[in-house]
Amino acid sequence: MKRRTTPAQTAILDLLKSSGSALSQDMIEQKMKGETDRVTIYRVLNRFCEDGLTHRIVSDDGKSYFALCHGCQGNHHTHDHFHFRCLTCQKVECLSEKVQVSLPQGYRATNVNAWVSGYCAGCI
Amino acid sequence: MKRRTTPAQTAILDLLKSSGSALSQDMIEQKMKGETDRVTIYRVLNRFCEDGLTHRIVSDDGKSYFALCHGCQGNHHTHDHFHFRCLTCQKVECLSEKVQVSLPQGYRATNVNAWVSGYCAGCI
DNA sequence: GTTATTATTGCAACAATGTTGCATTAGTTG
DNA sequence: CAACTAATGCAACATTGTTGCAATAATAAC
DSSP: OOOOOOHHHHHHHHHHHHHOSBEEHHHHHHHTTTOSOHHHHHHHHHHHHHTTSEEEEEOTTSOEEEEEOOSOOTTOOOOOEEEEEETTTOOEEEEEEEOOOOOOTTOEEEEEEEEEEEEOGGGO | OOOOOOHHHHHHHHHHHHHOSBEEHHHHHHHTTTOSOHHHHHHHHHHHHHTTSEEEEEOTTSOEEEEEOOSOOTTOOOOOEEEEEETTTOOEEEEEEEOOOOOOTTOEEEEEEEEEEEEOGGGO
16 A cells, blocks of 8 residues: 655645644644545545654543654664643644653553643743 | 532442453443443533543543542542553553653643553553 | 556544533432 | 522533535546
């Protein structure tokens, strides 16, 4: 199954690149002014995740956010950094700080999902 | 608005106490074998949160989990510890380790939601 | 450039989680 | 016991996300 280049995909990828933050499906739909179907946006985003282009983080607002992968290459994805969500401007940022947590004896971690919400410098 | 003691509330509180872990609405519904309405369970859980009896944590499985408050008293709620969710047995535990993260200059945090998912000692 | 192949899209429908309105039930107080 | 009203159950709705399927459109082959 070889990938094809389509307007929707390049548009969504450009949005992720230019925004510099993590975006949710509804944010992308808004920015695209409804030119692309809801379902297509979801499918494109899921494809990006499969291809290792983005990573998905589930926020405490009940939505998934998608952010471009920068640190991780190939199939060794470690999205173990904190994310910040501003309650005013809704912007979601990847923080540089890595999550460090020690588990009880015998536990094995496969995924980390760490959020801080509050107000960013511009919205305080 | 004074609270009243009802069978549903005491049953749900007992479940939370005896389980020793965080429970979601559907877990509670299952354990109560459908004797209590879905909506009632949600309302009871929300009331518990309002009253400071429980805290809510939103997991990356898209559900809210509710756990009894132990460490925090009065209106000074700081649920800033990590949570672990076992992908096999579905159990959700509060870990003792506090979340420590330094935000960019000028940012203010109001809430923390930190998850580790994987396999617990019994399910490895 | 034309054709064949099939990945991608759009639409409808569905599933899961969670909330709200409203009439009924049932704790609590006097 | 009676009055008050918090709590419940049901229906309906909102939001987020997925799946099936026919139509569309990239890509490859000629």
